[in-house]
Structures are given as C-alpha cells and as structure tokens.
Amino acid sequence: MNDLLDLALLAHGGADRWQRSATIHARAAVGGLALARRGQADIFADTDVTLDVHRQHAVFRNFTGPGLVGVYTPGRVAIEDADGTVLQELRRPRDAFADMDRTSAWDQLHALYFGGYALWNYLTAPYLLTLPAVQTEEGRPWDEAGERWRRLHVTFPADIATHSPEQTFYFDESGLQRRHDYRVDIGRAPVVTAHYTEAHRTVSGLVFATHRYAVPTAEDNTSRPGPIFISIDIADITVR
Structure with missing residues (x-):
C-alpha cells in the first residue's frame, strides 16, 4: 500500500474502522442522463440500499414497486417479492450488455446491475482499493479549483465489478476524495467521466461524500459543465 x-x-x-464495519445503509436520490437515455430515468430516484462492506x-428496498426487493451481486441480479420469491432474475448480468x-x-435488471455495482464502488471507496489484487500507483498531481490534488491510478482485477479496469482517484491535501475518473465499459462511453465527490459527512467514524455528480x-x-451523467444526493446514511 502506498x-x-x-x-x-x-x-x-481509517483502515481499522472500515474493517470493523459490516454494512452501509443509504437513502439517496440518483438521476442523470446515463439512466434517462436508457429508459430508466426514475428507477433510483428514491433509493433505499444496504450494501455489504x-x-x-x-439490497434495494421497494425497488420498482412497494415491497419489492432488488438484489445485486456481480454474478446475479434479481427482483424478489417480500417473501423472497424471485420475480425476475439475470445471471452473468454483465454479459447482457x-x-x-x-x-x-x-430493462430493470440491467439498471439493477449498473446501480448495484456503481453504488457499492462509490460507497466503499477508498477502502475497496485495499482489496486483494487491486493495484495502485501514485501519478502526477493535478491542479483544480485552486487546489492541488494527488492522483492515484488504480487497476482493478476481473473479479471486482466496476466501470472499467483502469480508473483514477483524486485526493486533496487532507486525503479526502474529490474526483474519480473512469469510462463506463457497459455503456460504451465515448469519453472519460469525471465524477466529483462533495459535501463529506462523518457517520459512525467513516467519511462519505453525500453529493456526487459525473x-x-x-x-x-x-471537466465539462455538462451534461450530468449521474447525480447522487444522499439524504441519510448509517453504518453497522
């Protein structure tokens, strides 16, 4: 680790606090062009998600309807009723793109896969960068917003579902994440996305950006002023 x-x-x-955490629960409003142009503009407009660290x-509660549950893992996504009966299911979901x-x-399962892996990545960073086989290397600093941000170039292994294998994370002088660059492979994005992280809040000893836009x-x-591919505003967050 560098x-x-x-x-x-x-x-x-701190690494120890992340290691002692089991789950993160968030209520958020998620929108933007990336979902709208796929016909799923409002699917995460009122998101209630619990993810494992x-x-x-x-797990997304009230996903696509009251009492329904959306379950995400890299190898399977499913929509279930309140009793756990599977209503829709997609195995090897990345292949579907x-x-x-x-x-x-x-469709709703495509969106569930995208939202599941994206929110898991966003809310577990920077802890997920310590996972086995994740490679990190510091690059040249970057000047933005009147500040100098340090850049960490990251290569993800194939077993971590994420936007693209090569990504860059930007941190300010205190170590807070301020920007995150990637391409969205499943969307065949023509340009690199700059994903900004703001309004950091401390919750149970962990620090999260509660306003994000890409x-x-x-x-x-x-970065260009728009269009906004993704916007995320977290209203509430808890850590167990």
Whole structure:
C-alpha cells in the first residue's frame, strides 16, 4: 500500500474502522442522463440500499414497486417479492450488455446491475482499493479549483465489478476524495467521466461524500459543465 492510499484511508475513517464495519445503509436520490437515455430515468430516484462492506452485495428496498426487493451481486441480479420469491432474475448480468451500444435501452435488471455495482464502488471507496489484487500507483498531481490534488491510478482485477479496469482517484491535501475518473465499459462511453465527490459527512467514524455528480472530460483532462451523467444526493446514511 502506498502513502497516498494510507492518507486517503485515514481521512475517510481509517483502515481499522472500515474493517470493523459490516454494512452501509443509504437513502439517496440518483438521476442523470446515463439512466434517462436508457429508459430508466426514475428507477433510483428514491433509493433505499444496504450494501455489504466486505463483499460485492447490495439490497434495494421497494425497488420498482412497494415491497419489492432488488438484489445485486456481480454474478446475479434479481427482483424478489417480500417473501423472497424471485420475480425476475439475470445471471452473468454483465454479459447482457455485450451487444448493446450507447443508444440501447435497459430493462430493470440491467439498471439493477449498473446501480448495484456503481453504488457499492462509490460507497466503499477508498477502502475497496485495499482489496486483494487491486493495484495502485501514485501519478502526477493535478491542479483544480485552486487546489492541488494527488492522483492515484488504480487497476482493478476481473473479479471486482466496476466501470472499467483502469480508473483514477483524486485526493486533496487532507486525503479526502474529490474526483474519480473512469469510462463506463457497459455503456460504451465515448469519453472519460469525471465524477466529483462533495459535501463529506462523518457517520459512525467513516467519511462519505453525500453529493456526487459525473460529467464528461475534455482532451486536456479538464471537466465539462455538462451534461450530468449521474447525480447522487444522499439524504441519510448509517453504518453497522
């Protein structure tokens, strides 16, 4: 582990506190063009999600309807009723995007896979960067918003469902995450996305960004004002 990742972990609550945490529960409003252009603009508009810190697993309550449950893992997504009866199911969900282009519509299970892995990645960072086989290397610093941010280049192994294998995380001088760059492989995104993380809040010793938005980047790595691909506003968050 390098010193930048050490700093980031400390700024977000410390490795020991993350290791002692089991679940994160969040209520959030999620929207943006990435969902709207797939025909799923409102599917996460009132999100109630509980995710496991130490495995890729998330449960969405009242998903697509009262009392229904959306269950995400990298290898399977499903919609169940309140009794656990499976109503819809998709195994090996990432394969379902193989023949899609940037204009293809998603169904509810496609959206569940995207929302499941994305929120799991976002809410467990930077702790997920310590997982086995995740490779990190500090790059050249980046000046933005009148500040100098340190950049961590990350390579994810195939067993972690995420936007793309190569990503970059930006941290300010205190170690707080401020930006996150990636391509969305399943959406065949034509440009790199700059995902900004703001309004950090401490909850049970861990630190989370409660306002997020993602916009395209220009060729010089600066971000464009829009369109907003994804917006996330977290109203409530608890850690167990």
